[in-house]
Amino acid sequence: MKKNLLIIFRHPPFSSTNNRESLDIALACSAFDIPVSLLFLNDGLLQLRNHQNSQLLQQKSLVNNFKALAMYDIDDYYVLEDDLSQYQLTEKDLSLSCKIIKQEKMAHLIREFDTVINL
Numbered sequence: 001m002k003k004n005l006l007i008i009f010r011h012p013p014f015s016s017t018n019n020r021e022s023l024d025i026a027l028a029c030s031a032f033d034i035p036v037s038l039l040f041l042n043d044g045l046l047q048l049r050n051h052q053n054s055q056l057l058q059q060k061s062l063v064n065n066f067k068a069l070a071m072y073d074i075d076d077y078y079v080l081e082d083d084l085s086q087y088q089l090t091e092k093d094l095s096l097s098c099k100i101i102k103q104e105k106m107a108h109l110i111r112e113f114d115t116v117i118n119l
Contacts (some may be wrong), residue, residue, distance in 0.1 A: 007116075010037045013049075015043075038069075069096075
């Protein structure tokens, strides 16, 4: 039986290398046929925001990398309904089509995975 993996993104864009490292883990695991899903929590939701201007910070945005995840068979993305409300975002504001879950369902979602990575 294949193990599955959930990677949690909690950090805002450009704040540290954690987001890039989490993405690298997702891609590496996918290369070894490990089913990978991504959960964007709190400030991590901002990773998915369209129209990020990373040039001012002289950094690369991860948005294009996230858009390419389907090529690696990574296509399960989750966000919390409360986080969307907090940042006044809608599904249309995000670069990925995410499954929106309620806060009370998050623990159940996390328990569905054999391994959870939260950098």
